[in-house]
Amino acid sequence: MIEKTDQPLSKETTNRLNSVGIIKHFVYRYGLLAVLVGMIVYFSIAQPFFGTFINSMFILQAASVVAVVGLGCTVSMTVGGFDLSVGAAMSLSIMAAAGAMVIGNFGGFSAILIGMLAGVAVGLLNSFLIVYARIPDLVATLSSLFLINGLTLMGVGGQSVAKGMTFNGERTTGEFAPIFKWLGSGSVISIPASVVVAGSVFILVHVLLNYTRWGRAFYAVGGNPIAAAAAGIRVARYRIIAYLISGGLASVAGLMLAARSNRGDVNVGDPFLLQAVSAALVGYAVLGANKPNAFGTLVGAIFVAVLINGLTMFNFPYYAQSFVQGCLLVVALLMSYTLAQSRG
């Protein structure tokens, strides 16, 4: 037998190791969550309205669209990919769904289906470029970003889609279906519908990534595609699925956004790309995961919403929001990358 250890550590060494280690470990795992909780407590004390149920629902509603797109990005990141086209996919599905209802007089469910198909189609385009044409993820999805944005603009002639618009010289007669009204302003036991949708998407993605064998395969493909293939995992298939999910979730987010404003504006999805990516990256630092994960992404999205909501209450200038968000991202990245390496 090979002996492992024949002398126990001296008490002193163990203690010293532990106290330093435990603090580091705590910051690494719970640091971001602790800051979030601290912030919520602080804002609630300083501004009683902040802690009310109504305001928390405002916050969650603000986080929901980012969370859904971010969860899609998270899935593409687990296979080692990166989807730059989620914003474009959102815009496309918004225009497709809005166009279907306003111009094409389609019903609500058909419009939802059309919108989601549009998102999945973007996923298909991406997987074709990446898996079959072997173009690196970043550049492939960058080019589909431009392609899809251009296509969307061309499709509606560069104008917004709203009730009563003129299309091809004729006045349209369709309007947004009731289901969109519900998605935009309805609620389930006083929880806004968009929060319910985002919550369900989170649960689905979380379970998929953490508890199923497909999730395990996603992470394996991202960790080392060659080793994943050698373990009998069909790498190409999983990468395709990941991009389809990413595109599909972008379209869900798009529909949520369209429902909120009851119109389809060109390129409204664009800012969500960066928001979603940063939520996913902040998520790396949550619970010391140090990899793309659904819970982290959700926390990342909520974190930003809490921060912005709270700061707005203190009359923090809106033009400084980006800066604050940048700070958050840097702190999170410091925790997941820098701290992870200095551990142990």
Place this chain on the structure above:
Amino acid sequence: MRSTDNEENLGVQAAPSVLGVSSLVSFDRITKNFGATEALRGVSFSVAAGETVGLLGANGAGKSTLIKILAGIHQPTSGRIVVTGKERVFFHPDDARNAGIATVHQNIDDGVVFGMTVAENLMLDEIAKPGGTVFLGNRAIMRRAHVVQQRLELDLPLTAVVEDLPPSRRQEVAIARELAKNPKLLILDEPTSTLSEREAEKLFDAIADFKRRGIAILYISHRLSEIERLCDRAVVLRDGKIVSEHTAPMDTKAIASSILGELVLATENKTRKGYETVATFSGLTALPESSPISFNVRRGEVLGLTGLIGAGKTELLEQICGHRTATVGDMQLAGADYAPKDIAAAMAAGVVLVPEQRALQSIFPDENLWKHCSISLLSQFSNNGFMRRRREIAFAADVIQNFRVVCSGPDDRIGELSGGNQQKLLVGRWLSRDWKLLVLDEPFRGIDIGARSLISRSLREYSEKVPVLLCSSDPEEVIEVADRIIIMLEGEIVHEDISSNLNAEKLAAIMGRSSSLAKPQKGELLGYD
């Protein structure tokens, strides 16, 4: 060997020589902790100028950690490093390099930069040097690489991209890079673990040459024959402590016992005949222009496939296991046609390959041990798609126990394990299930002698249920584990025999036979000896 007194004594005796002026490099009571793991626990020894010292020890004994400290990659938790009489602290690999210490690491790909040409790799330190030349065109790099190449008497393909080279050439590049700096001490961490016999021979020639030039060498290996042949002195590490020192002529038996901490009994494997034929391969071609070859594998035997690197072994195995499609020939498995279109299909049919390049083909760097154990058996460890984590962890714990993987538990990240322990886990995980055919490509790389006999015993036991096809370019290994041996040369089978008719020398002789010799006759194929 449980006598700690003995070990203490050695420590005390070693102390004076540590501070001796004649020594080039000395370690003085070095300790190193990784979190709660004590990788080194007070290591003291020294290397004199021009001396070749072997550093031995079981997997996880702390060899790589010790040399990483000397190379400036890790900092010791306590203890001193003394170089030519002066205490030195290395915060960065460059500090060690400037002190004349050159290191070629166990993972050779750590020593080269992918995506760059061989010439660029040779000039890497020039490129990275602060305050170095600003303008360094391709032409200039080529010219200087040529100069280095000539000085070191090498013939590397300078314009080739590093990742296109076989591992052995990459290692040459890594060594050349270090030698270009005229080191006083060259550290080689398991340099032969990625080389074939013939390539190893070239390396030994090179080492002899370094010795002549007065370069001291610290040589790490699990192969006692190499230590015996190359080293003036050998020290054995066990559990992070020096347990014995040996001087040439080496008593390999004593070294082996000292490494393992127990008496080593020679294992004589009986050659088994095998039962029914399970897999038949006919008309496969290993290399593009070679003529077709045929062979079969039986249950109840370990079939060894050997030959030099470049003989076409890996290419052959890859066709059998679905890593590449066989263009010609016919394969039968358990009486049915077998033509896997990809790896997943081969596995579904019951054929698995334990691949050769561990870091590249088997390791998910950030994942823990239990995920590595179940990743290739996802459907076995899931229910309607949901993973059964508890069973996965229990399985990993079993593998760890059965194969004596040195670690703190299934939750460890794989990167924290020593190279040999990674290998034990990655081979061990396959033996839990009854496949139709188990194929292993160089499974003993970097594994210590204890683990090697443990794995080869397990494989032989396993082969009672499932035929095992094992490929290795080390004659000793094949003879130890295989019942029947096929020798390949340039894509063709040149010899086949049961292992009891062969020994390491005979094998090496057949393997190295140059292609200019006449092709063997049928009679010669069967009746060697």
